[in-house]
Amino acid sequence: MSTLSPARTPQAAHRASASVTAPTTVQSIWLVAEREIASKLRSKPFMIATIILVVVALAGVIWGGFQSGTTTERPVAVTSDAQQFVAGVPGFEITEAADRAAAEELVLAGDVDAAIVGDSASPTGVTIIGDSDMSNTLVMMLSVTPTVELLNPSSTDAGLRYIVAIGFGVVFLFAASMFGGTIAQSVVEEKSTRVIELLITAVPTRALLAGKVIGNTVLAMGQILLLAAVSVIGLSITGQSELLQGLGAPLAWFAVFFLFGFILLASMFAAAAAMVSRQEDIGSTTTPITFLIMIPYMMVIFFNDNPTVMAVMSYVPFSAPVGMPMRLFLGEAQWWEPLLSLVILLATCVVAILIGAKIYENSLLKMGARVKLSEALKG
Numbered sequence: 001m002s003t004l005s006p007a008r009t010p011q012a013a014h015r016a017s018a019s020v021t022a023p024t025t026v027q028s029i030w031l032v033a034e035r036e037i038a039s040k041l042r043s044k045p046f047m048i049a050t051i052i053l054v055v056v057a058l059a060g061v062i063w064g065g066f067q068s069g070t071t072t073e074r075p076v077a078v079t080s081d082a083q084q085f086v087a088g089v090p091g092f093e094i095t096e097a098a099d100r101a102a103a104e105e106l107v108l109a110g111d112v113d114a115a116i117v118g119d120s121a122s123p124t125g126v127t128i129i130g131d132s133d134m135s136n137t138l139v140m141m142l143s144v145t146p147t148v149e150l151l152n153p154s155s156t157d158a159g160l161r162y163i164v165a166i167g168f169g170v171v172f173l174f175a176a177s178m179f180g181g182t183i184a185q186s187v188v189e190e191k192s193t194r195v196i197e198l199l200i201t202a203v204p205t206r207a208l209l210a211g212k213v214i215g216n217t218v219l220a221m222g223q224i225l226l227l228a229a230v231s232v233i234g235l236s237i238t239g240q241s242e243l244l245q246g247l248g249a250p251l252a253w254f255a256v257f258f259l260f261g262f263i264l265l266a267s268m269f270a271a272a273a274a275m276v277s278r279q280e281d282i283g284s285t286t287t288p289i290t291f292l293i294m295i296p297y298m299m300v301i302f303f304n305d306n307p308t309v310m311a312v313m314s315y316v317p318f319s320a321p322v323g324m325p326m327r328l329f330l331g332e333a334q335w336w337e338p339l340l341s342l343v344i345l346l347a348t349c350v351v352a353i354l355i356g357a358k359i360y361e362n363s364l365l366k367m368g369a370r371v372k373l374s375e376a377l378k379g
Contacts, residue, residue, distance in 0.1 A: 023202075023203075025204060025207050028202075028203045028204060028207035028208075028211070029207045029210045029211045029214060030211070031203070031211065032203060032207065032208055032210070032211020032212060032215065033210075033211040033212075033214040033215035033218065034215070035211070035215070036186070036211065036212055036215025036216055036219075037215045037218060037219060040182070040215075040216075040219050049178065050223060050226075053174065053223065053227065054226060054227065054230055057227050057230050057231060057234075058230050058234050060167075061230070061231055061234030061235055061238065061240075062234060062238060064163070064238070064240065064243075073091055073092060073093040074091060074092055074093065074113050074114075074135075074137075074138055074141075075093040075095060075111070075112040075113055076092050076093070076094060076095070076112050076113060076114050076115065076116055076138075077094075077095045077096075077097040077102075077103040077106040077107065077111075077112045077114075077115040077116070078092075078094050078095070078096060078097065078103075078115070078116045078117075079096075079097050079098070079099060079100060079102075079103055079115075079116070079117045079118055080096070080098075080118075081117070081118030082116045082117050082118045082125075082126045085116065085124075085125060085126045086116060089141060091141055092141070095111065095112055097115065097117075100115075100117045100129075103115035103116075103117055103129065104129060107129055107130065107131050108131065110131075113130075113135065113138065114128050114129060114130045114134065114135070114138055115128070115129040115130075116128055116129075117129060158305070160243070161304055161305065161330065162301075162304060164247070164326065164329055165300045165301055165304035165326055166301060168254060168300060168322050168325055168326055169296065169297040169298075169300045169301055169322055170297070171224065171227060171254075172258065172261075172293070172296060172297065172321055172322050173293055173294065173296075173297040175220045175223055175224065175258070175262070176220075176261075176262060176265050176293045177290065177293050179216045179217075179219065179220045179262070179266065180265055180266060180269040180286070180289065180290075180293070181269070181286075182216060183212055183213070183216055183266055183269045183270050183273065184269045184270070184272065184273035184282050184286050185273070185279065185282065186212065187212070187270055187273035187274055187360075187364075188273050188276060188277065188278065188279055188281075188282055189279070191274065191277055191364065191367070192277055192278060192279070196364055196365070197365070200364070200365075205360065205361045205364060206357050206360075206361060209267070209270055209271075209356070209357055209360045209361075212266075212270055213263060213266045213267055213270065216262075216266055217259065217262055217263055217266060220258075220262050221255070221258070221259055221262075224254075224255055224258055225255065228251050228255065231247070231251070232244065232251075235247070246329060247329065249328055250325040250326070250328045250329040251325070253324060253325045253328055253338055254321065254322075254325035256342065257320055257321035257324060257325065257338075257341075257342065257345065258321045260342070260345050260346055260349050261317070261318070261320065261321035261345060261349075262321075263349055263353070264317060264318075264345070264348060264349045264352050264353075265289060265292070265293065265318075267349075267352050267353045267356035267357070268289050268352055268356055269286060269289055270356060270360055271355070271356035271357075271359040271360045271363075271376075272285040272286045272288075272289060272359075273285065273286065274359060274360045274363040274364050274371075274376075275359065275363045275370055275371040275373070275376055276370050276371070277366075277367050277368060277370075281370060284370060285370070292318045293318075295318070295319065296313065296318065296319035296321070296322040296323065297322070299313055299319060299322075299323075300313070300319075300322050300323065300326055304326060307332055310323055310326060310327050310330075310332065311323075311327065311332075313326075314326075314327050314333065314337065314338075314341055315340075315341050315344060317344060317345045317348040317349070320341050320342075320344070320345050321345075324337070324338050324341050355377075358376070358377060359373070359376040359377060362375075362376050362377070362378070363375075363376045
């Protein structure tokens with residue numbers, strides 16, 4: 001004789017549903033962050049952009065190593081009576097010629113770029129013989145110049161200073177603008193399609209914001225660490241050990257400053273995007289933030305040789321991720337300065353997150369026209 005199970009009462013159904021606990025705030029944040037990371041890793045444009053960035057960085061390191069290891073010497077023919085004028089002058093590949101006629105033959109044959117022969121009638125004691133034209137650089141190499149003494153010589157080559165400045169500026173600009181734009185587009189897309197109304201029923205609004213910021217921060221830091229690893233490996237392989245030693249600490253500080261600087265900017269991008277409901281309106285609220293990213297890039301390129309401007313940049317939160325590592329590379333910062341700058345950045349980051357969370361929470365469900373900043377702050 002079969003026994004029928006009793007019908008499920010409403011009370012039993014309620015007890016069963018209550019046993020399924022809602023996710024905690026931390027779990028909610030991680031779920032959103034995981035979703036952001038997974039969607040990016042499945043994105044072909046993101047993967048292609050990352051590969052291109054790595055290839056460009058590696059090519060730059062290899063090219064720098066090739067240039068530093070390449071010595072360009074100009075082949076010249078020198079007669080015995082002109083040897084004293086080229087002795088000790090760097091940059092010449094000397095071929096000895098028996099006399100002026102032999103030197104001219106070497107020039108006409110294309111074996112040398114020019115011939116340097118003794119000439120008592122010349123004010124300098126030598127004559128430079130060329131084929132159809134003469135390089136001004138070669139003439140300058142033989143010119144007499146006064147001795148130059150610098151009271152405060154720069155420890156860093158100007159060309160190297162410029163290259164490192166561009167490197168820090170480009171990486172900051174590329175990563176911050178790409179991931180910041182991604183956050184803004186994601187927020188507006190969820191808002192315009194009303195997916196956000198479903199999301200906030202399962203995830204608290206602030207947990208949703210935190211998850212988006214953390215997810216994209218993990219991806220951005222992944223790119224930064226990947227570029228740092230590629231740079232270190234490339235510098236080691238190409239024998240640029242001196243440059244590697246100089247870049248070690250600045251690269252580490254750049255990663256730390258970028259981490260908190262990106263959280264600051266990501267919170268602002270998400271809050272700004274929540275104030276609009278259409279993709280075409282994103283620029284109206286995010287343009288000021290984009291300028292905050294562009295300014296450090298432009299400043300470090302044009303004023304990398306100005307200690308005063310670089311010092312100010314290293315303490316302003318939006319430019320500190322570029323300014324302070326650059327000063328550390330140049331040896332212009334004291335040991336305590338990056339710590340003080342980091343404290344200022346952290347304090348600004350906390351304030352920006354609190355204000356951004358309020359704007360995000362108050363604007364997220366408001367559709368239609370752009371939400372005014374005053375309304376978003378009031379709630």
